[in-house]
Amino acid sequence: MTEVLVLIDHADGEVKKPTYELLTLARRLGEPSAVFIGAGSQGAAAAEKVAKYGAEKVYVVDDADIKGYLVAPKAEALQQLVEKSSPAAVLIPSTFEGKEVAGRLAIKIGSGLITDAVDVQADDGGDGTPVTTQSVFAGNYTVTAKVTTGTPIITVKPNSATPEEAAGAGTVEEFAATVSDSAKKAQIVASQPRKASGRPELTEAAIVVAGGRGTGGKFEPVEGLADALGGAVGASRAAVDSGWIPHSFQIGQTGKTVSPQLYVAGGISGAIQHRAGMQTSKTIVAVNKDDEAPIFELVDFGVVGDLHTVFPAAAEKVNERKG
DSSP: OOEEEEEOOEETTEEOHHHHHHHHHHTTTSEEEEEEEEOGGGHHHHHHHHHTBTOSEEEEEEGGGTTTBOSHHHHHHHHHHHHHHOOSEEEEEOSHHHHHHHHHHHHHHTOOEEEEEEEEEEOTTTTOOEEEEEEETTTTEEEEEOOOSSSOEEEEOTTSSOOOOBOOOOEEEEOOOOOOGGGGSSBOOOOOOOOOOSSOOGGGOSEEEEEOGGGTTOOHHHHHHHHHHTOEEEEOHHHHHTTSSOGGGBBSTTSBOOOOSEEEEESOOOOHHHHHHHTTOSEEEEEESOTTOGGGGTOSEEEESOHHHHHHHHHHHHHHHHO
């Protein structure tokens, strides 16, 4: 069976959930082979984790010669792995970094690239080529597409699949990538960890509670419901532009794109800029005092009311049920 390369998304060796989602999708296309780019000493532990989700082989690329640079070296490492393994496809998490790596890789190997897929299937009626589903133009169109040139390079949004465990061999194979000097022209000179909030990362969260202009700058109800549900906190551009919450919380065309299982919007009108960043959420709930707010055109469940009343009441009920 042909290999399907899956780039492992991790932080200091801690494998992130989107990797398991990609491995689940990869099993539809062929034999999953995970690619770990990081400290060699962390490779075995990562291999053990991804093997539980079907990785038959794990390529470990020690990043001693890569760490400290931006994405160009990673693209070169993947290029060399593609040349070595001739995979049926390469699946990469749809993060800012992942999409840049994917774009560079596609150029290097002369292949087609599809970004922000929300589903990947093998073409049953054809040759098994990966067929993707995307939601484009602010969610107004659903597109089915496939790569017609070279090895398909596909980035997939978090929460696009439910991770399913399946035992794989997880055989570790160390791979020594050769990184050119031209790939090292942009260097990281300083970095600092994100302040831990105890909440999941916004783009990876299965549940997102977001607030907009209707919060009036008071995000306590939004944070309270998010914490009760174990979700992340997001915001509309209006809330960010008002200086109520940092830009890192912004969801929308000029912010982050989320695709959670549950999206709860409070005091958000549903402007097209915001819809572009959340419309692929599986279930959408909105609370707004304006019963004509455009957000109600999207929702699975809508509440006409004040979020400052509805959110605390909902959080209280959730906490009661949790005991």
